[in-house]
Amino acid sequence: MKTKFLFDLDGTLTREETLPRIAAHFGIEEEIRLLTEETVRGAVPFEASLQARALALGIYPAEEIAALLETVPLHEAVLAFLQEHRGDAAIVTGNLDVWVGHLLGRIGCRAFTSRARVEAGRVTGIASILDKGAVVRHYQAEGNRVVFVGDGANDAEAMAAADIAIGAGLIHEPSPAVRAVAQRVFYEEEEMCAYLERL
Numbered sequence: 001m002k003t004k005f006l007f008d009l010d011g012t013l014t015r016e017e018t019l020p021r022i023a024a025h026f027g028i029e030e031e032i033r034l035l036t037e038e039t040v041r042g043a044v045p046f047e048a049s050l051q052a053r054a055l056a057l058g059i060y061p062a063e064e065i066a067a068l069l070e071t072v073p074l075h076e077a078v079l080a081f082l083q084e085h086r087g088d089a090a091i092v093t094g095n096l097d098v099w100v101g102h103l104l105g106r107i108g109c110r111a112f113t114s115r116a117r118v119e120a121g122r123v124t125g126i127a128s129i130l131d132k133g134a135v136v137r138h139y140q141a142e143g144n145r146v147v148f149v150g151d152g153a154n155d156a157e158a159m160a161a162a163d164i165a166i167g168a169g170l171i172h173e174p175s176p177a178v179r180a181v182a183q184r185v186f187y188e189e190e191e192m193c194a195y196l197e198r199l
């Protein structure tokens with residue numbers, strides 16, 4: 001049986017949540033900080049949070065946000081693992097295609113994202129929100145064993161569906177929902193990747 005490795009993006013591969021980075025760039029940190037914290041924790045449903053972000057940030061050019069996120073610092077060991085296992089690894093992110101497109105190009109593996117509605121270069125709404133659990137089930141239906149690595153509340157359902165669920169506590173404590181379903185939680189990326197290599 002083949003093993004497929006699915007990774008959340010924000011906080012799992014990136015060394016910071018991307019939303020506060022965007023907010024800082026545009027000078028709206030305070031408005032966004034609480035929303036991010038509450039979303040990661042699971043207090044604000046991901047769908048509502050993504051809608052709010054799309055509206056708050058839709059006034060800015062999507063291309064400017066994409067260029068900003070292209071340079072976000074990444075967990076280098078996690079990136080190396082992804083690139084080494086490129087054929088059997090994918091990024092599974094609720095973030096919007098038009099915002100993370102350049103970053104995903106830099107990472108260079110398969111990716112599943114939420115999709116934005118865009119008019120005149122600006123996000124005007126959400127076309128679809130990624131169902132991370134559906135991606136897990138898709139790979140399982142093809143006969144794969146699926147490993148899911150995530151940190152936020154919106155990863156928990158997919159992690160519960162996965163064959164092996166790994167909680168990533170690399171930049172903050174994983175959400176309670178993640179801790180509830182993860183077989184292992186790692187706080188150090190080299191240790192986590194060494195474990196993944198043995199699966």
Ligand SMILES: [Mg+2]
Nearest residue numbers: 008010011152
């Ligand atoms: Mg995350």
